[in-house]
Amino acid sequence: MGVISFASGRTRRGLTGLRTAGRGLPLLLVAVAALLGSRAYAGACSLGRLAELPVTMIGLRPLVHAKINGKDALFLADSGAFYSTITPAAAAEYKLSLTPSPVPMEGVGGEAQTWITRVRTFTIFDLPVPNVDFFVAGNDFGAGAVGLLGQNVFHIADVEYDLANGVIRLLRTNDCKNATLAYWANAEAKPFSVIDIEYSNRFQPHTMSVAYLNGAKIHVLFDTGAATSMLTLDAAKRAGVTPKSAGVVAAGSGWGIGRHVIDTWIAPFASFKIGDEEIRNTKLRIGDIRIMGMGDTDMLIGADFFLSHRIYVATSQKKLYFTYNGGPVFNLKDAPVAAENANPPPAAAAATEAQTDQPTDAAGFARRGAASTARHDYEHAIADLTRACELAPTEGSYFYQRGMARWESKQPDLALADFDEAIKLKPDDVSSLVARAGLRAARHASAAEVAADLDAADRVAPKEAEVRLQMGHLYSYVAQFPAAVEQFSQWIAARAPDDVHMSEAMNSRCWARAMWDHALEQALADCDAALKLRPNSAAYLNSRGLVYLRQSQYDKAIADYDAALRLRPNDASSLYARGVARVHKGQSAQGNADLSAAAALQPQIAAEMSKHGINP
Numbered sequence: 001m002g003v004i005s006f007a008s009g010r011t012r013r014g015l016t017g018l019r020t021a022g023r024g025l026p027l028l029l030v031a032v033a034a035l036l037g038s039r040a041y042a043g044a045c046s047l048g049r050l051a052e053l054p055v056t057m058i059g060l061r062p063l064v065h066a067k068i069n070g071k072d073a074l075f076l077a078d079s080g081a082f083y084s085t086i087t088p089a090a091a092a093e094y095k096l097s098l099t100p101s102p103v104p105m106e107g108v109g110g111e112a113q114t115w116i117t118r119v120r121t122f123t124i125f126d127l128p129v130p131n132v133d134f135f136v137a138g139n140d141f142g143a144g145a146v147g148l149l150g151q152n153v154f155h156i157a158d159v160e161y162d163l164a165n166g167v168i169r170l171l172r173t174n175d176c177k178n179a180t181l182a183y184w185a186n187a188e189a190k191p192f193s194v195i196d197i198e199y200s201n202r203f204q205p206h207t208m209s210v211a212y213l214n215g216a217k218i219h220v221l222f223d224t225g226a227a228t229s230m231l232t233l234d235a236a237k238r239a240g241v242t243p244k245s246a247g248v249v250a251a252g253s254g255w256g257i258g259r260h261v262i263d264t265w266i267a268p269f270a271s272f273k274i275g276d277e278e279i280r281n282t283k284l285r286i287g288d289i290r291i292m293g294m295g296d297t298d299m300l301i302g303a304d305f306f307l308s309h310r311i312y313v314a315t316s317q318k319k320l321y322f323t324y325n326g327g328p329v330f331n332l333k334d335a336p337v338a339a340e341n342a343n344p345p346p347a348a349a350a351a352t353e354a355q356t357d358q359p360t361d362a363a364g365f366a367r368r369g370a371a372s373t374a375r376h377d378y379e380h381a382i383a384d385l386t387r388a389c390e391l392a393p394t395e396g397s398y399f400y401q402r403g404m405a406r407w408e409s410k411q412p413d414l415a416l417a418d419f420d421e422a423i424k425l426k427p428d429d430v431s432s433l434v435a436r437a438g439l440r441a442a443r444h445a446s447a448a449e450v451a452a453d454l455d456a457a458d459r460v461a462p463k464e465a466e467v468r469l470q471m472g473h474l475y476s477y478v479a480q481f482p483a484a485v486e487q488f489s490q491w492i493a494a495r496a497p498d499d500v501h502m503s504e505a506m507n508s509r510c511w512a513r514a515m516w517d518h519a520l521e522q523a524l525a526d527c528d529a530a531l532k533l534r535p536n537s538a539a540y541l542n543s544r545g546l547v548y549l550r551q552s553q554y555d556k557a558i559a560d561y562d563a564a565l566r567l568r569p570n571d572a573s574s575l576y577a578r579g580v581a582r583v584h585k586g587q588s589a590q591g592n593a594d595l596s597a598a599a600a601l602q603p604q605i606a607a608e609m610s611k612h613g614i615n616p
Contacts, residue, residue: 045179050157050170051125053077056367057374058143060227060303062163066149067123068094074145077168079161079207079313080223080300081150085135089494090146091117093464098136113137113496124153139500140466144431148225151205161224161311163303164325164375165357166367173316181314182321184357192323193275200315207313208297209320211274213284214239218298220274222313222320226302228285229330230264235298236286241267243286251285261500261534262287272329274301275322279329304330307375327375359384362392370401378409396425400432407439415439433457434467437474447478454483464494469505476508479612481516485509503533503540511543514550515612523547538567542574549577549614554585572602576609583616591616 055062055077062077068086071094075084091098098115115136122132134147141148158181160169173181185192198208207222213231216239236242243250247268253261264287272279289300308329312321359365369384385402392398403418419436422429437453454471461467472487488509495502507530513523527544534540545560561578565571579594595616598605609615 045176046174047176047181047183048172048174050172053125053168053170054363054367055163055166055168057163057166057303057307057370060307060374061141061143061145062168062224062303062306063143063145064149064168067121067128068096068119068146069121070123073147074143076141076143076145076148076225077154078148078150078223078225079154079159080221080225081148082205083135083152084148084150085137086117086147087138087140088115088136088496089140089464089466091115091136092494093146093462094119096136101135124149140469140495142466144466155200155205155315158316159313161306161313162357163224163307164310164368164371165359166364166371167357171312173314177317180321181312181317181319182323184310185321185323191276192321193277194319194321195275197313197315197318197320199318207320209274211272211299211301213272213299214241214270216240219296220299220301221297222306222311223300224303224306226300228304229300229302230289231267231284231286231299233286233288236267236284239269241269241286243267248286262289277322277324282330284330304328307371327377359387362388362395362398365391366398366401369405373401373405373408376408378405381405382409394425396422396429396432399425400429400435403432403435407435412439412443416443427456428460430457430461430465430467434471434474438470441474441477447480450474450478451480451483454480458483458487463490466491469501469508472505472508472512476512476515479515481512481518484512485516485519488512503530503537506530506533507537507540507543510540510547514543514546517550517613520547520550524551536567538564538571538574541567542571542577545574545577545581546614549581552584554581557581558585570601572598572605575601576605577614580609580614580616 053064055064057063063074064077066073066075073090073094086094086096088098096117096119098117101114101116117134117136119132119134120130122129154168154170157170157172160171162169173179180192180194182192182194195209198206200206200208209220209222211218211220213235216235218231218235218238233242241248243265245267248265251264251266253263264285266283267286268281268283270281272282272284308325308327309322310325314321359368365384366388369381369388372378372381372384382402382405385398385405388395388398389402399418399422403415403422406412406418407415416436416439419432419439422432423436426432433453433456437450437457440453441450454474457467457471461471468487468491472484472491475481475484475487488505492502492505492509495505506526510523510526510530513519513526524544524547527540527547530540531537531544541560541564545557545564548554548557548560558578558581561574561581564574565578568574575594576598579591579598582588582591582594585591595606
């Protein structure tokens with residue numbers, strides 16, 4: 001099932017209660033900016049780069065490094081977030097104290113409870129900033145990010161998002177009211193588009209404009225925190241498309257900063273037009289999202305669009321400039337249908353040349369390589385990452401990144417060699433250890449080999465770390481159920497009960513305990529909690545059915561498997577376990593029919609279940 005997450009968090013517009021929160025960060029940056037010189041580009045207009053923020057793309061998440069009280073921290077760069085945020089788990093990890101906030105935060109997943117914490121020293125742009133306030137709210141943001149950087153950071157100046165080259169730039173203009181600020185472009189060789197954006201200020205900072213979908217006008221919000229662009233169902237309907245339209249397919253679930261999970265679909269559209277750029281015969285993700293606090297906004301323009309374009313948000317002019325980098329605009333490679341754009345934007349047909357800002361060091365090559373990996377351009381990604389490894393042969397993270405690119409491009413042997421080298425250079429690197437464990441598991445290595453890497457990661461990862469959920473799944477995959485239960489327990493303990501992933505974690509712990517045949521009453525409580533959060537989940541019903549089967553409560557087991565199979569009729573696991581329950585109950589004919597049906601779907605299922613003592 002395709003899953004898309006939206007990490008953006010927003011507050012209601014115009015909230016005066018935030019006027020003093022976090023004031024140290026923007027004021028210090030503005031003061032430093034005043035000391036920096038400007039770089040002139042044309043005529044009387046001068047354009048100065050105040051600061052550059054290196055960005056590493058992990059999938060479609062633009063991540064930046066900062067420090068919380070001297071300790072490294074990854075943040076998601078989120079242009080759609082009103083204010084910077086840290087997760088509750090990260091606040092616990094960094095030992096930050098919380099005070100209740102009267103201000104709720106709203107996003108794709110609904111409203112989230114918030115707190116406020118003050119970081120004694122927050123380091124960003126290589127500047128240590130004292131006493132910076134953050135909201136504390138939301139779910140894990142993915143890719144190891146402990147929080148997000150919002151518009152209280154980016155709105156202090158004009159902003160250039162050059163994610164394909166791995167950098168966000170803050171810029172200062174002087175006497176540029178009528179100048180063209182797409183300084184890297186020109187009308188002949190590299191055409192650009194320019195659109196008007198809505199008025200914004202510190203308290204209403206979002207970047208908003210209009211576009212046209214199948215000719216219908218829609219209001220859009222530029223949001224790097226949304227991994228992929230997404231359209232509301234109402235806007236799709238105005239453009240003549242609904243989830244029941246021809247060519248529309250289910251695309252899994254989505255979530256944001258709140259607790260709610262939404263259904264999404266991939267839908268075809270004849271035209272998406274923004275500025276001078278028109279994309280024909282494209283596909284977009286649609287869903288029942290409520291872009292709360294954003295008025296009549298119809299669409300989040302996400303990191304996929306940013307990655308395929310170079311974008312300058314000229315708040316100083318109330319304009320946005322962009323050029324096309326090449327490749328698909330809306331990155332839906334992992335969707336259940338092909339999603340390549342049939343026609344590249346005609347106004348940007350010449351804009352596929354190399355960018356003017358070429359890497360000059362290993363870090364630059366690595367960031368550009370990571371961006372190419374996110375765009376599924378593995379040939380260029382591996383070339384750039386190889387150059388980074390050559391320039392900095394003792395930096396393990398570059399080997400890890402190249403390993404991930406090679407794994408995604410179906411080169412597992414080379415990927416494994418890269419993970420080996422990354423771990424040799426940095427034996428306690430959690431990302432490399434977990435990646436190697438995952439690759440070994442996928443290649444059916446021994447449970448001992450997989451567990452060795454996970455054990456090493458377990459010893460060094462913070463107990464609140466997001467990665468523990470993934471580690472629990474990997475331990476379960478290789479039937480190391482006691483270790484899996486411990487990982488799930490640590491993850492659950494560090495998060496609020498309404499975390500959007502809580503049902504997944506509770507179900508996973510239930511299933512691990514049931515397979516282990518241990519602490520079955522606790523397992524049952526976990527499954528009940530998971531089903532309370534998501535009542536119609538076939539996977540959760542399957543897990544609880546297994547608990548009942550272990551407890552010899554065959555009627556209850558059969559009832560859960562019946563419900564699971566109504567939702568997922570061809571699930572071999574539910575068929576087999578229901579067959580076992582029926583045989584034990586004395587319903588041999590029905591039970592054997594289930595066992596035969598399961599074997600037809602998955603020939604090895606009897607042998608696999610027998611390893612765990614699940615037999616007719």
